[in-house]
Amino acid sequence: MIKVEKLTRNYKIPNNKGNFFVRLFNSRYKTITALNNVSFTISKGEKVAVLGLNGSGKSTLFKILTGIISPSSGSCKCLDYDPFNERKKYVKNIGVLFGQKTLLIPELSVYDCLKLYKAVYELKQKDIDYRLKIFDKHFGVEKLLHRIVRTLSLGERMKAEILMATIHDPLLFFFDEPTIGLDVQAKNAFKDFLLNYPFGSEKTVLITTHDISVIKEFATRILLLNNGKLVLDIKTKYLKDKFGFKKLVIDFKREPTKSIMENIKTFGCPIEKNKNKLIIKVPVNEKEKIETIKKKIVTDESIISFKVENMDYEETINWLMGEFYADVQKIS
Amino acid sequence: MRTFRKYLEIIKIGVFLSSRRLLYFRVSTFFDILGNTLFLIINIVFWKIIYTNIQFFNGWTIEQMYLFTAFTEFFHVFTKIFFPVSGKLWKLIYTGKLDSYLIKPVEPFMLLNTLNLRLENIFNLIPSVLWILVLINYYKIKLDVLSFIIALLFNFVAVFVYSLIQMSTSTASFWFGKISAIDELSDSLAMLVNYPHTIFPFFIRIFMITLLPFGYASTVPAFVTLKLKYIGTFSALAIGAAFTIILWVTIFKILWKFGIKKYNSYGG
Numbered sequence: 001m002i003k004v005e006k007l008t009r010n011y012k013i014p015n016n017k018g019n020f021f022v023r024l025f026n027s028r029y030k031t032i033t034a035l036n037n038v039s040f041t042i043s044k045g046e047k048v049a050v051l052g053l054n055g056s057g058k059s060t061l062f063k064i065l066t067g068i069i070s071p072s073s074g075s076c077k078c079l080d081y082d083p084f085n086e087r088k089k090y091v092k093n094i095g096v097l098f099g100q101k102t103l104l105i106p107e108l109s110v111y112d113c114l115k116l117y118k119a120v121y122e123l124k125q126k127d128i129d130y131r132l133k134i135f136d137k138h139f140g141v142e143k144l145l146h147r148i149v150r151t152l153s154l155g156e157r158m159k160a161e162i163l164m165a166t167i168h169d170p171l172l173f174f175f176d177e178p179t180i181g182l183d184v185q186a187k188n189a190f191k192d193f194l195l196n197y198p199f200g201s202e203k204t205v206l207i208t209t210h211d212i213s214v215i216k217e218f219a220t221r222i223l224l225l226n227n228g229k230l231v232l233d234i235k236t237k238y239l240k241d242k243f244g245f246k247k248l249v250i251d252f253k254r255e256p257t258k259s260i261m262e263n264i265k266t267f268g269c270p271i272e273k274n275k276n277k278l279i280i281k282v283p284v285n286e287k288e289k290i291e292t293i294k295k296k297i298v299t300d301e302s303i304i305s306f307k308v309e310n311m312d313y314e315e316t317i318n319w320l321m322g323e324f325y326a327d328v329q330k331i332s
Numbered sequence: 333m334r335t336f337r338k339y340l341e342i343i344k345i346g347v348f349l350s351s352r353r354l355l356y357f358r359v360s361t362f363f364d365i366l367g368n369t370l371f372l373i374i375n376i377v378f379w380k381i382i383y384t385n386i387q388f389f390n391g392w393t394i395e396q397m398y399l400f401t402a403f404t405e406f407f408h409v410f411t412k413i414f415f416p417v418s419g420k421l422w423k424l425i426y427t428g429k430l431d432s433y434l435i436k437p438v439e440p441f442m443l444l445n446t447l448n449l450r451l452e453n454i455f456n457l458i459p460s461v462l463w464i465l466v467l468i469n470y471y472k473i474k475l476d477v478l479s480f481i482i483a484l485l486f487n488f489v490a491v492f493v494y495s496l497i498q499m500s501t502s503t504a505s506f507w508f509g510k511i512s513a514i515d516e517l518s519d520s521l522a523m524l525v526n527y528p529h530t531i532f533p534f535f536i537r538i539f540m541i542t543l544l545p546f547g548y549a550s551t552v553p554a555f556v557t558l559k560l561k562y563i564g565t566f567s568a569l570a571i572g573a574a575f576t577i578i579l580w581v582t583i584f585k586i587l588w589k590f591g592i593k594k595y596n597s598y599g600g
Contacts, residue, residue: 011596063431063597066434066435067434067435068430068431068434068435068595068597069595069596069597070593070595087434087437088437088438088439089437091434091435091436091437092437094435096435098431098432101428101429101431101432102432103432105349105447107349107352107353107356108349108352112345112348112349112352115345115348116342116345116447118341119338119341119342119344119345120338120342120436120437120438120443121436121437122334122338
């Protein structure tokens, strides 16, 4: 479905350092690498969340995969097309939604916009009617069809945007931070779509978002980018087993004593203290430490109970985007 | 054939969109017509003053010059109707809005021009048409329909090629980013249609009907309508027009092809 090999994209940007007069007559540029040697394969039906901080290369990757820009080196094949060189044939099969770039024409009604898409994608009226029916069943767009685009609320507008991006029944979807800058209503409209649209096992979806609940409920795989490099590629079902922490929760009768605290600190794990409760975060790859900690402090009579909990999904993603990310950055 | 039908459908949407705009911007359209009328009157007064003490200017009578003025107006109005945003293509490139066009299976420049048809500007033709009626009835200029239609076709060639020139200069934005100055340069080039090209030396007149299209905007149409000979035969002018179109289509296509490889897009 998507095969990316050693994809690199460089940008030449003006170098703003140096003397004004020197720069005036001799413009200087520096090259930044937005994507660096990225390789991966995505199979049909996968729902992939591409994560990373701002400037990590997510949008550049999407722009290459949608045929908007060309890679500096490396290759990429999507649906057996070269996205950039076979753009017109390729984009017939993809649906794209950019958070800050609208697909609608403000002066037209939603239905008139649909007519434009019907012409652009060479769709038949019966196909449009059929897809509208499906869409209406899930999202109730019927009442929006004859409204002028600029009179729509943000949530309604989001529904209309989604309708335009999907009306040609694409095989491959790209959603690039679709809910950025939107209000709760519009975010919910998008989430509703994502969770209820019949993507099935036929449609492949790539999404970049900072909304963890969307990733949690929708994505089957995560690609994590850092400084243009692919630093993690994992199926979400393995995420909690391989990354993050196990939480050792210890309840005390009273506040834990200094000596207990000192004892625990020797293991070098992050500790959260909440009155009579201690949460020790033991990295998944060092989980044998849990037993050692237990053995070391079990004799303390003030301990009521020990509990081992897994990090929940949101905590894991937050950890990935936070501490894991910081570690990766340190290494790179 | 399929592609042709597809583009025809898109043009229909463009026409519809244009009619919507007319409904929204009725007052603006009215003032636009007023502005155009004023521009035409100033032109007429300008030539009236020039002809105060002379009968011929560079071989033109005042009636012929008035006809020339009407075609000048046609050029500007047709540009406003069919290609009002060609010169703004660079803004799409510079701001990254081109992305929204590139994700559709059509040529972005074609979609841009179609969605920005401004058929409401057709009302701006009213002053020029009225002026031609005055020329026929009051100044007794003889016009036959066929010559007039051919003259309008030449005029449209100039409009079309001018849009290609504007889009070609806009592609500089792929390399240099913001280039509003080039936009102004192509606007200035359009001023060349306001003066009869007979005032230019021969080689510049040839230049204006081969490498640039501005001879076809008003000078050639005026000559064709008046059944006078301008530089060469009618066939020579037709070949020249075809050559200009092919030349600028080729230039634009080449610049676009290389430019789009340089496109960086913008924003997340």
